[in-house]
Amino acid sequence: MNLFLKHFNIKSELEPYDIIFENIEKGIPFKGTNLWILFFAIIVASVGLNVNSTAVIIGAMLISPLMGPIMGLGLSIGINDIDLLKRSFNNYVVAAAIGLVASTMYFLVTPLDEAHSELLARTSPTVYDVLIAFFGGLAGIIATSSKLKGNVIPGVAIATALMPPLCTAGYGLATMQWYFFFGALYLFFINTVFIGLATLLTVRFMKFPLRSWQDKRKEKRSNRYVTLIVILTLIPSIYFGYDVVKTTRYEERVERFIEHEANFPNDYLLKKHINADKKEVTLIYGGELISEAQIDSVRQQLKKYELHDTKLAIQQGFAYLNNNHMQDETNAALNDQMLKLQGIKSKYDSLMSLQATAGQIYKELKVQYPQVRSFVFQPVTVMADSVKQEIWLSIISHSGNISNQDRIRIGQWLKVRSGQDSIRYIYDRR
Structure with missing residues (x-):
C-alpha cells in the first residue's frame, strides 16, 4: 500500500x-x-x-x-x-x-x-x-x-x-x-x-x-481578515455548487420528459425553453394542430419525472402567427431546421453525383482496358505525422497485366476526366 x-x-x-x-x-x-x-x-x-x-x-x-x-x-x-x-x-x-x-x-x-x-x-x-x-x-x-x-x-x-x-x-x-x-x-x-x-x-x-509579521497585532488582524475571506469564499462556493447541481438535475428531468412524453403525431419540436428558476417549460411545435386533450394528457405525465410544480406551455408555431414575437421565434426555428436539411441534402446530392461520376468513369475505363474488373474512386483524408492531407483514392482491380506505360496513361486520363490533381492509385490484380 x-x-x-x-x-x-x-x-x-x-x-x-x-x-x-x-x-x-x-x-x-x-x-x-x-x-x-x-x-x-x-x-x-x-x-x-x-x-x-x-x-x-x-x-x-x-x-x-x-x-x-x-x-x-x-x-x-x-x-x-x-x-x-x-x-x-x-x-x-x-x-x-x-x-x-x-x-x-x-x-x-x-x-x-x-x-x-x-x-x-x-x-x-x-x-x-x-x-x-x-x-x-x-x-x-x-x-x-x-x-x-x-x-x-x-x-x-x-x-x-x-x-x-x-x-x-x-x-x-x-x-x-x-x-x-x-x-x-x-x-x-x-x-x-x-x-x-x-x-x-x-x-x-x-x-x-x-x-509572518513582526507586529503581532497586525498579524492577528491579518489572520482575522483571511479567515473572514475564506468563509466568504466558501459560502458562495457551496451555494453556487448546490444551485448549479439543482438546476442541472431539473434540466435533466425536463429533457427526459420531453424525449419520452412530449411527442405528438405529425408534429415536430421546433424549439424549447427551460427556465429552472421559475420552473417553466415552453415547447414550440410545427405541424398539425395539437388538441387541448393531448396537451392535458402530456401535462399529467409531469409527475412521473418529479416536475410537479412545473408550468408547461405548449405553443404551435403555425397557430400563433398573430403574435409577432412568436412569429419571429417560429421563423428563426424553421430557418434553423431548413438550414440543417439543406446541409443534409447538399451532402446527399454530392454523394449521388460522386457515385454517378465514378460509375461513368468505370464504363469509359472498361472500354479502353477490358481487363479492368472493378473501380473505386472517392475522396479520402491521409494523416501522417500530424499532417492532414485531402486526396482522391483510385483502386483499380484487374485481371492480366497493365503495363507501367498504361498505368501512366490511365493516371493522366483520370486527372483530366475527374478534374482532380491529387490522386493516389492502387492496382489490384485478381
Missing part, C-alpha cells in the same frame, strides 16, 4: 517555495505586456464567439493571462498575505474590466449580432462547469508548483474557460440582452471562486510557509 501511495507523492518534484511564489506573483500584474495580451486575446475570443469558431476561441484562451490574479488570490489567502491579496484583487478587477470593455466595444461594431451555440453555451452554468473549474484549478496550482510543468498550464487555461464568459457578458452588454450579461458573469464568477478555492486548498495541503 505504501509503495502504491508513493507514486502520488509530489514533494520531491516541488520547486522551492520562493520560486513558486515568484512564478505566481509574475502573472498577477496587468500592465504593459500583460494588459495588451489580454486586450488582444479578448478581441480574438470575441471574434471566435461571433463566428462560432471553437478553434479561434481555444487559441484565444491559450494566450490569455487571466489565470494569474486568480491564482494570486488563492495563494495570498492560503499564506495569510494581505498585501498580495490586495494586489491580486485589484488586478483581477482591472482584468475583468478590460475584458468587459474590449468585448463590448467589439460587439458594438461587428455587423454579426446573432447568438450562436458558442455564445449560448456560456450563459447557463452546469455542475460540470463547477467541477472543471475546481479540478482545473488543482491541476494549475500543482503544475505551477512543480519542476515538471509540461503543457499543463495551457490545458488548464482552455479547460477552465475564463475568457468566453467574459466576452459573452460583453455581448450581452453591447446588445442590451441582460440574460447573456448576468448569466455569463455568473459563470465567470463561479470559475473564479472555484479556481481560487482549489489554489487555497492546495497551498494549505502542501504546507506553504505562512506570512
Whole structure:
C-alpha cells in the first residue's frame, strides 16, 4: 500500500517555495505586456464567439493571462498575505474590466449580432462547469508548483474557460440582452471562486510557509481578515455548487420528459425553453394542430419525472402567427431546421453525383482496358505525422497485366476526366 501511495507523492518534484511564489506573483500584474495580451486575446475570443469558431476561441484562451490574479488570490489567502491579496484583487478587477470593455466595444461594431451555440453555451452554468473549474484549478496550482510543468498550464487555461464568459457578458452588454450579461458573469464568477478555492486548498495541503509579521497585532488582524475571506469564499462556493447541481438535475428531468412524453403525431419540436428558476417549460411545435386533450394528457405525465410544480406551455408555431414575437421565434426555428436539411441534402446530392461520376468513369475505363474488373474512386483524408492531407483514392482491380506505360496513361486520363490533381492509385490484380 505504501509503495502504491508513493507514486502520488509530489514533494520531491516541488520547486522551492520562493520560486513558486515568484512564478505566481509574475502573472498577477496587468500592465504593459500583460494588459495588451489580454486586450488582444479578448478581441480574438470575441471574434471566435461571433463566428462560432471553437478553434479561434481555444487559441484565444491559450494566450490569455487571466489565470494569474486568480491564482494570486488563492495563494495570498492560503499564506495569510494581505498585501498580495490586495494586489491580486485589484488586478483581477482591472482584468475583468478590460475584458468587459474590449468585448463590448467589439460587439458594438461587428455587423454579426446573432447568438450562436458558442455564445449560448456560456450563459447557463452546469455542475460540470463547477467541477472543471475546481479540478482545473488543482491541476494549475500543482503544475505551477512543480519542476515538471509540461503543457499543463495551457490545458488548464482552455479547460477552465475564463475568457468566453467574459466576452459573452460583453455581448450581452453591447446588445442590451441582460440574460447573456448576468448569466455569463455568473459563470465567470463561479470559475473564479472555484479556481481560487482549489489554489487555497492546495497551498494549505502542501504546507506553504505562512506570512509572518513582526507586529503581532497586525498579524492577528491579518489572520482575522483571511479567515473572514475564506468563509466568504466558501459560502458562495457551496451555494453556487448546490444551485448549479439543482438546476442541472431539473434540466435533466425536463429533457427526459420531453424525449419520452412530449411527442405528438405529425408534429415536430421546433424549439424549447427551460427556465429552472421559475420552473417553466415552453415547447414550440410545427405541424398539425395539437388538441387541448393531448396537451392535458402530456401535462399529467409531469409527475412521473418529479416536475410537479412545473408550468408547461405548449405553443404551435403555425397557430400563433398573430403574435409577432412568436412569429419571429417560429421563423428563426424553421430557418434553423431548413438550414440543417439543406446541409443534409447538399451532402446527399454530392454523394449521388460522386457515385454517378465514378460509375461513368468505370464504363469509359472498361472500354479502353477490358481487363479492368472493378473501380473505386472517392475522396479520402491521409494523416501522417500530424499532417492532414485531402486526396482522391483510385483502386483499380484487374485481371492480366497493365503495363507501367498504361498505368501512366490511365493516371493522366483520370486527372483530366475527374478534374482532380491529387490522386493516389492502387492496382489490384485478381
